Amino acid sequence: MSNIFLYLGNKDIDYRSLMRDQKNVSIAGKTIAISQMVICEQTHSNHVHICSKEDNGAGFKDHPQISVADGFATNIAEQYLLIRTADCYPVLLYEKNARAIAAVHSGREGSRKNIVGQAVQVLVDHFSCDPANIIAHVGAGICQEHYQVSEELYKAFCDSLDADKFSVCSNKHRHLNLRAVINQQLLRAGLKFINIENIQICSYENPDYFSYRRDQGNNRQINLIGINNE
Numbered sequence: 001m002s003n004i005f006l007y008l009g010n011k012d013i014d015y016r017s018l019m020r021d022q023k024n025v026s027i028a029g030k031t032i033a034i035s036q037m038v039i040c041e042q043t044h045s046n047h048v049h050i051c052s053k054e055d056n057g058a059g060f061k062d063h064p065q066i067s068v069a070d071g072f073a074t075n076i077a078e079q080y081l082l083i084r085t086a087d088c089y090p091v092l093l094y095e096k097n098a099r100a101i102a103a104v105h106s107g108r109e110g111s112r113k114n115i116v117g118q119a120v121q122v123l124v125d126h127f128s129c130d131p132a133n134i135i136a137h138v139g140a141g142i143c144q145e146h147y148q149v150s151e152e153l154y155k156a157f158c159d160s161l162d163a164d165k166f167s168v169c170s171n172k173h174r175h176l177n178l179r180a181v182i183n184q185q186l187l188r189a190g191l192k193f194i195n196i197e198n199i200q201i202c203s204y205e206n207p208d209y210f211s212y213r214r215d216q217g218n219n220r221q222i223n224l225i226g227i228n229n230e
């Protein structure tokens with residue numbers, strides 16, 4: 001995967017510093033300019049935006065973020081899709097033959113609305129990707145044990161997921177397993193089990209990660225995917 005740049009971040013490079021400094025960042029041996037990155041609004045929607053060259057730099061300086069989107073896809077080289085998270089799950093997807101990528105923010109609402117399924121559909125419809133060749137990386141997020149919700153939220157979540165097709169309703173009441181939901185949605189979208197990689201880290205448990213539930217802060221880790229121009 002030499003032509004795909006993929007980064008699932010922790011506190012090392014944080015979103016607030018990136019916004020404050022508005023400077024190029026050095027990540028995993030690569031320098032990425034802010035004019036090469038794209039940020040979307042992340043409004044807990046299931047909308048996946050298809051990027052154009054004009055989207056380069058969205059979210060920086062006076063270029064607004066991509067509005068009402070929680071995911072995006074592109075086949076433009078050297079355009080880096082940025083997803084910020086702190087308990088919600090970042091999901092990065094690519095298909096090497098079609099040279100197309102996608103990045104998704106999947107929290108409770110995004111997972112309920114199957115945004116990863118939407119992202120796969122966009123890759124198939126717009127970039128002729130074969131789901132069987134799509135590789136997915138699911139990053140750090142809050143685990144089931146630490147994601148307790150009210151009875152009401154739990155019921156609403158399970159009801160809207162068509163629960164008998166999903167094993168989200170575990171024997172632990174009022175806990176949501178977003179990672180399990182996302183993995184099942186990826187499988188249902190046609191991805192192969194062996195092509196789904198999970199970074200098995202709970203952001204709430206691991207102090208190297210931002211966790212909204214733990215800290216109530218406004219900082220986030222950043223996650224990036226791009227196609228290297230080589």
Ligand SMILES: [Zn+2]
Nearest residue numbers: 143146202205
């Ligand atoms: Zn945990």
